[in-house]
Amino acid sequence: xxxxxxxxxxxxxxxxxxxxxxxxxxxxxxxxxxxxxxxxxxxxxxxxxxxxxxxxxxxxxxxxxxxxxxxxxxxxxxxxxxxxxxxxxxxxxxxxxxxxxxxxxxxxxxxxxxxxxxxxxxxxxxxxxxxxxxxxxxxxxxxxxxxxxxxxxxxxxxxxxxxxxxxxxxxxxxxxxxxxxxxxxxxxxxxxxxxxxxxxxxxxxxxxxxxxxxxxxxxxxxxxxxxxxxxxxxxxxxxxxxxxxxxxxxxxxxxxxxxxxxxxxxxxxxxxxxxxxxxxxxxxxxxxxxxxxxxxxxxxxxxxxxxxxxxxxxxxxxxxxxxxxxxxxxxxxxxxx
Amino acid sequence: xxxxxxxxxxxxxxxxxxxxxxxxxxxxxxxxxxxxxxxxxxxxxxxxxxxxxxxxxxxxxxxxxxxxxxxxxxxxxxxxxxxxxxxxxxxxxxxxxxxxxxxxxxxxxxxxxxxxxxxxxxxxxxxxxxxxxxxxxxxxxxxxxxxxxxxxxxxxxxxxxxxxxxxxxxxxxxxxxxxxxxxxxxxxxxxxxxxxxxxxxxxxxxxxxxxxxxxxxxxxxxxxxxxxxxxxxxxxxxxxxxxxxxxxxxxxxxxxxxxxxxxxxxxxxxxxxxxxxxxxxxxxxx
Numbered sequence: 001x002x003x004x005x006x007x008x009x010x011x012x013x014x015x016x017x018x019x020x021x022x023x024x025x026x027x028x029x030x031x032x033x034x035x036x037x038x039x040x041x042x043x044x045x046x047x048x049x050x051x052x053x054x055x056x057x058x059x060x061x062x063x064x065x066x067x068x069x070x071x072x073x074x075x076x077x078x079x080x081x082x083x084x085x086x087x088x089x090x091x092x093x094x095x096x097x098x099x100x101x102x103x104x105x106x107x108x109x110x111x112x113x114x115x116x117x118x119x120x121x122x123x124x125x126x127x128x129x130x131x132x133x134x135x136x137x138x139x140x141x142x143x144x145x146x147x148x149x150x151x152x153x154x155x156x157x158x159x160x161x162x163x164x165x166x167x168x169x170x171x172x173x174x175x176x177x178x179x180x181x182x183x184x185x186x187x188x189x190x191x192x193x194x195x196x197x198x199x200x201x202x203x204x205x206x207x208x209x210x211x212x213x214x215x216x217x218x219x220x221x222x223x224x225x226x227x228x229x230x231x232x233x234x235x236x237x238x239x240x241x242x243x244x245x246x247x248x249x250x251x252x253x254x255x256x257x258x259x260x261x262x263x264x265x266x267x268x269x270x271x272x273x274x275x276x277x278x279x280x281x282x283x284x285x286x287x288x289x290x291x292x293x294x295x296x297x298x299x300x301x302x303x304x305x306x307x308x309x310x311x312x313x314x315x316x317x318x319x320x321x322x323x324x325x326x327x328x329x330x331x332x333x334x335x336x337x
Numbered sequence: 338x339x340x341x342x343x344x345x346x347x348x349x350x351x352x353x354x355x356x357x358x359x360x361x362x363x364x365x366x367x368x369x370x371x372x373x374x375x376x377x378x379x380x381x382x383x384x385x386x387x388x389x390x391x392x393x394x395x396x397x398x399x400x401x402x403x404x405x406x407x408x409x410x411x412x413x414x415x416x417x418x419x420x421x422x423x424x425x426x427x428x429x430x431x432x433x434x435x436x437x438x439x440x441x442x443x444x445x446x447x448x449x450x451x452x453x454x455x456x457x458x459x460x461x462x463x464x465x466x467x468x469x470x471x472x473x474x475x476x477x478x479x480x481x482x483x484x485x486x487x488x489x490x491x492x493x494x495x496x497x498x499x500x501x502x503x504x505x506x507x508x509x510x511x512x513x514x515x516x517x518x519x520x521x522x523x524x525x526x527x528x529x530x531x532x533x534x535x536x537x538x539x540x541x542x543x544x545x546x547x548x549x550x551x552x553x554x555x556x557x558x559x560x561x562x563x564x565x566x567x568x569x570x571x572x573x574x575x576x577x578x579x580x581x582x583x584x585x586x587x588x589x590x591x592x593x594x595x596x597x598x599x600x601x602x603x604x605x606x607x608x609x610x611x612x613x614x615x616x617x618x619x620x621x622x623x
Contacts, residue, residue: 010434018498022529037436041463045501234365236351237424239358254358281553281583290525290556291494297556 008070009033076101088115095321102322118321124298126283140246146224152238154230172208178228190218198334346605347391390417398477419487487521548575566596594622
């Protein structure tokens with residue numbers, strides 16, 4: 001059995017704890033947070049040991065891996081400490097507040113040959129995975145355009161706030177919502193290398209952006225649009241989608257379905273001319289424990305398997321997380337012009 | 338306590354569609370007004386359905402007002418509430434954090450509710466906090482028959498994952514004592530939940546979980562679900578029987594007929610014809 005610890009018990013950290021604890025190959029031994037209320041809850045209702053100091057937890061417990069789900073500004077010191085102690089590390093997204101710190105963590109993980117993963121969970125949703133496979137096979141032919149979108153109802157009225165309202169701490173829509181979409185574009189379509197025009201718009205928040213709009217240019221020269229808004233209450237929850245247009249057709253993909261339009265049939269993929277719809281019911285990744293979506297368990301399964309094999313994997317690596325941070329930096333710089 | 342064989346659900350009213358975000362939007366448009374929801378509920382009643390199972394969504398409060406105002410039509414009608422409406426809290430936690438969410442949603446002033454010591458007091462009494470949340474969510478159902486009260490899967494599965502089983506115990510006791518109702522559990526992890534409840538002495542629980550021919554949202558696989566449905570003692574309610582629309586109603590419900598222990602089926606539909614068809618299939622095969 002692997003021994004695990006969780007640092008940061010907000011929404012994501014508690015959710016990770018509930019997924020890690022029942023995992024058949026893992027024993028959740030300790031959790032760490034600064035909220036005495038949350039720690040008291042764990043002390044009362046669970047058997048895990050609780051800490052309010054992450055260094056003490058790492059030094060005291062013989063952990064095989066940690067999950068770090070604290071606000072972004074704490075990722076660097078915590079990930080660094082864990083890696084230096086030889087502990088495999090899963091870190092929530094976005095990866096790092098600054099590129100320099102991110103680079104240091106990437107090279108440290110490489111040097112130590114430790115398993116490292118960032119929580120871009122959309123890659124564990126069957127529809128997005130299928131989109132990547134179809135694009136790699138070239139079903140759309142030469143690509144001409146893409147649109148990456150995410151909308152949801154996080155900030156829907158004027159309000160002061162929490163750490164999420166501080167632009168210096170990665171609290172806005174760019175880091176929280178847009179990072180998911182940028183990472184999907186980067187890993188499924190291609191790596192963005194330029195932002196050709198970008199806007200960070202405040203809608204209800206006082207200090208941070210509520211919407212992100214940008215034209216992104218990829219390594220391949222392909223351009224497309226990023227459109228993200230977390231102040232849109234016409235959505236019940238965060239809804240993320242990619243639309244990719246090629247010379248042979250078009251695919252619209254979200255977490256529930258994949259709508260494929262082809263100008264001519266593709267016999268090797270059994271796709272007709274015109275529309276074909278593929279549903280998540282056929283594409284979901286099977287999991288042993290479900291909380292909020294298969295993808296959250298599937299990403300932990302992937303990480304745990306890599307730890308068991310003692311070999312860093314290739315989905316959502318720190319390096320990929322850092323690439324996404326770079327794109328966010330491009331967008332921030334461009335938005336100031 | 339008998340549970341109705343046919344339970345009418347509310348996902349279609351609140352733009353919950355597990356197969357298509359586009360479909361969700363169409364539903365949100367169609368059910369913009371409460372009267373549209375009431376019209377469909379009345380159609381369900383007209384074909385002989387007696388129970389509405391719903392989340393504690395804000396708009397359900399309006400439906401409850403309508404029911405209280407028309408006792409002749411609804412006095413024998415049951416609601417099985419499922420709490421909480423999780424997205425309300427999830428979106429709030431993203432923005433406000435955990436303490437901020439408690440402050441926003443616990444009625445009155447949280448520090449007033451816990452007269453002495455505020456937060457410090459809460460931290461010693463989570464069970465009391467849970468009871469306050471339950472009472473807040475149940476307020477809208479005052480005067481309406483709620484013979485079974487469910488906790489939603491997000492909360493059930495969170496407690497299950499954290500192995501915080503005492504919370505189940507407290508919930509079970511409070512619902513029986515305070516509401517004179519049967520506690521129910523919605524889950525995406527039925528076998529693990531049943532084991533957990535049995536381990537703390539909760540016998541023969543009402544468990545609502547995905548049960549469908551293609552194993553969609555049946556964590557751990559279809560086989561273990563089928564074994565539990567055949568061999569274990571509990572009161573299963575089947576949901577997601579159409580696997581979000583991947584199965585045709587007849588084959589979907591015929592499959593449920595293989596498991597005599599299944600007491601009821603939860604389903605949602607927006608047209609009278611679909612409601613009637615599904616109800617008749619359930620009565621035929623179950």
